[in-house]
Amino acid sequence: MMVETLPLPLPLPLPLGRLQLQNTRLDLKRWVPAFLSSHKNLFTVLWIAAFASVFIWQRNVVGLGAGGRAFSIFGGRPLPPRPLPMLRPVAFNLTDFGGVGDGLTLNTEAFERAVLAVSKYGKRGGAQLNVPPGRWLTAPFNLTSHITLFLAQDAEILAIQDEKYWSLMPPLPSYGYGREHPGPRYGSFIHGQNLKDVVITGHNGTINGQGQTWWKKYRQKLLNHTRGPLVQIMWSSDIVISNITLRDSPFWTLHPYDCKNVTIRNVTILAPIFEAPNTDGIDPDSCEDMLIEDCYISVGDDCIAIKSGWDQYGIAYGRPSMNILIRNLVVRSMVSAGVSIGSEMSGGVSNVTVENLLVWSSRRAVRIKTAPGRGGYVRQIAYRNLTFDDVRVGVVIKTDYNEHPDEGYDPKAVPILEDISFTGVHGQGVRVPVRVHGSEEIPVRNVTFRDMSVGLTYKKKHIFQCAFVQGRVIGTIFPAPCENLDRYDEQERLVKKSNSQNITDIDYDF
Numbered sequence: 001m002m003v004e005t006l007p008l009p010l011p012l013p014l015p016l017g018r019l020q021l022q023n024t025r026l027d028l029k030r031w032v033p034a035f036l037s038s039h040k041n042l043f044t045v046l047w048i049a050a051f052a053s054v055f056i057w058q059r060n061v062v063g064l065g066a067g068g069r070a071f072s073i074f075g076g077r078p079l080p081p082r083p084l085p086m087l088r089p090v091a092f093n094l095t096d097f098g099g100v101g102d103g104l105t106l107n108t109e110a111f112e113r114a115v116l117a118v119s120k121y122g123k124r125g126g127a128q129l130n131v132p133p134g135r136w137l138t139a140p141f142n143l144t145s146h147i148t149l150f151l152a153q154d155a156e157i158l159a160i161q162d163e164k165y166w167s168l169m170p171p172l173p174s175y176g177y178g179r180e181h182p183g184p185r186y187g188s189f190i191h192g193q194n195l196k197d198v199v200i201t202g203h204n205g206t207i208n209g210q211g212q213t214w215w216k217k218y219r220q221k222l223l224n225h226t227r228g229p230l231v232q233i234m235w236s237s238d239i240v241i242s243n244i245t246l247r248d249s250p251f252w253t254l255h256p257y258d259c260k261n262v263t264i265r266n267v268t269i270l271a272p273i274f275e276a277p278n279t280d281g282i283d284p285d286s287c288e289d290m291l292i293e294d295c296y297i298s299v300g301d302d303c304i305a306i307k308s309g310w311d312q313y314g315i316a317y318g319r320p321s322m323n324i325l326i327r328n329l330v331v332r333s334m335v336s337a338g339v340s341i342g343s344e345m346s347g348g349v350s351n352v353t354v355e356n357l358l359v360w361s362s363r364r365a366v367r368i369k370t371a372p373g374r375g376g377y378v379r380q381i382a383y384r385n386l387t388f389d390d391v392r393v394g395v396v397i398k399t400d401y402n403e404h405p406d407e408g409y410d411p412k413a414v415p416i417l418e419d420i421s422f423t424g425v426h427g428q429g430v431r432v433p434v435r436v437h438g439s440e441e442i443p444v445r446n447v448t449f450r451d452m453s454v455g456l457t458y459k460k461k462h463i464f465q466c467a468f469v470q471g472r473v474i475g476t477i478f479p480a481p482c483e484n485l486d487r488y489d490e491q492e493r494l495v496k497k498s499n500s501q502n503i504t505d506i507d508y509d510f
Contacts, residue, residue: 082203084130087148090121091128094136101134103158108139108165119144126197131155131205139165140228143192151205151244159189159230159250161213166228172257174286174309174317174347177405178226180218180278186225188232188255195236204268206245207231214250215276227251227278233259242266252280253299258319262290269297273334276300281331283307286319286347292326302367303331305340306349308376311409314346315375321347326354337364343401345415346376355384359391367396368417372441373404375413381420388427394454395422395434397469399442418445420471428455431463433479437506438468447471449485453478467504 084091092114094101099110114129121127126146133154140159143149151157168184171177178185189209192198209230217223230249233239234257242263246253247270254269256262264282271279281297284290285307297303308314308321331338338359341349359365365388368378388394397417417438425433433454438444448471456463456479466482473481475490484503487496 081133082153084150084152084203086128087150087199087201088121088128088146089125091130091150092117093130093132095132099131099136101132101136101155103135103137105137106139106160107136108141111138111141115141115144115147118147122146131157131202140167140187140189140191143190143195143198143233145195146197148199148201149190151200151202151207153203153205155202155205157190157205157207159207159209159211161210163214163223168225172285172309174258174314174319175344175405176313177310179310180226181224182406184225186228186250188229189250190231192233193235195233195239197238198233198236199240199242200231200244201240201242202244204243204245206247208247209249209253211248211250211271211276211279218277219275229253229255229283231255232257235259237261239263240265244268245270247271248276249279251278252283254282256282256284256287256290258286259290260288262287264290264292265294267295269295269299269303271299273298273300273332280305284321284324285309285344286317287321288323290321290324292324292329294328296330298332300335301333302336302340303329303333303338305342306352307342307344308347308349310344310405311346311373311375312413313405314344315413317347319347320376321345321349322351324352326352326357328356330358330360331362332360333362333364335363337367337396338362339365340367340369341378341381342369343371343374343403345370345378346374346413348376349378349381351380353382353384354386355382357383357385358387358389360389362391363393364396365391365394367398368420369396369398369401370415370417370442371399371401371403372411372414373402373409374415375410377416377418379416379419383420383422383425385424386422386426388425388430388433388454390429391427391431393432393435394425394427394430395436397436397438397444397447399437399439399444414442416445417442420444420446421448421450422452423448423450425449425452425454429457430454431456431458433464434481435465435506436467436469436482437465440468440502442468443501444469445471447485448474449477449481450474451477465506467506468502470498470501 097110097113099107118127128148131151135156137158166186169187227250229252232255237260239262242265245268269281279300281299281303283305309317464482466484469484472486474488484501486498
């Protein structure tokens with residue numbers, strides 16, 4: 001069934017709200033700089049604007065009225081359904097293939113028939129599969145190349161919870177292990193392999209993994225295989241995922257594996273902040289040329305975790321994660337970290353930029369984690385414009401994250417950590433702003449801190465913690481840095497050379 005051709009509105013990023021002041025006699029040229037010169041006032045503006053944007057952006061998720069239609073946040077009138085854009089030369093509706101969106105009917109065959117129909121249009125520019133408003137229960141299904149999976153406003157794809165419907169797959173070659181159990185692993189809910197030109201988008205429709213049953217069985221040790229991700233795309237290129245909500249994954253939520261040219265934009269990822277184990281938000285794994293921007297993530301593990309394989313299996317597979325830009329995110333992780341690198345990074349991670357990041361009410365903000373046996377490297381990592389609010393530990397580099405797939409790893413395969421910079425780190429309510437825990441066998445080299453001012457909640461002398469780290473501090477930062485780092489002034493002239501980079505001042509009691 002063909003659908004009406006309409007122009008696609010430009011993606012809506014997650015910017016700070018604009019204040020349009022009209023008919024006022026205030027002298028903006030004097031008032032605005034004076035107001036924003038106070039860091040506390042600036043932080044308040046950032047905080048309010050970011051969450052106002054998230055609230056308005058998420059109105060279709062929480063503002064459902066009778067019949068599943070969204071209500072305006074400014075009144076009780078239902079918003080009209082948004083027309084579906086035409087993004088491919090041909091488009092189908094799921095209902096064309098027998099789909100029933102009542103939340104009870106199993107739609108696996110409808111999805112499979114629809115994807116098969118789309119696959120026949122690959123040489124003609126591909127085709128679009130529209131998922132209309134409704135609740136579409138299905139077992140896991142595969143995608144095809146040159147597909148646009150479009151979720152309408154109020155559309156929700158529901159994963160069946162019975163694991164007998166989830167097929168088993170071999171372990172990932174760079175892991176050699178199911179991650180939670182040896183042997184096979186459950187496949188993902190929405191899966192793709194060896195694909196090109198895949199788009200998953202919509203009017204903020206939802207893909208719901210209904211992971212509650214999986215989490216409970218995992219805690220009770222009732223599963224014999226590793227849980228499956230919500231969306232996993234492997235060995236593929238030219239992937240775009242935008243303008244949707246992903247929630248309650250059984251395991252990792254969005255897992256691009258050994259992919260190139262991936263864009264993830266305007267995606268909301270949700271899971272309970274407790275009792276939802278390993279529900280990472282986005283896990284780029286041995287990926288190259290990737291953009292993650294304008295997302296809101298609140299989950300039960302790392303919001304983002306960049307990976308590249310596990311110990312000897314990752315070293316042998318040899319595919320690094322590289323050229324990754326992460327920007328304009330609001331994230332929350334009460335269990336793990338906002339943005340992590342590792343701990344499975346044995347293929348190497350390089351050329352990563354994280355900028356314009358707000359981490360709130362979290363255990364850790366940004367973290368690099370590795371261990372002897374990993375091999376590989378983490379280098380050329382730049383963090384810029386980070387804001388922490390109510391965070392236990394802000395910056396973490398940890399080199400003893402000792403978790404291994406089996407006894408076959410080489411303990412002498414030590415990773416290299418070098419060329420890591422932090423510029424523009426601010427916030428409030430932080431207990432430990434920096435904890436860089438290198439070791440004699442895994443020292444952390446060439447670390448730079450510049451423009452840092454973090455409000456503290458814990459009044460203890462040694463709150464900037466270091467061990468086996470070499471690097472520098474440029475200009476004045478708060479709190480006072482550890483003695484391991486060289487001091488430079490704002491013009492980058494050496495003021496004081498560190499006596500030793502091996503001083504250990506790590507306190508895990510707080």
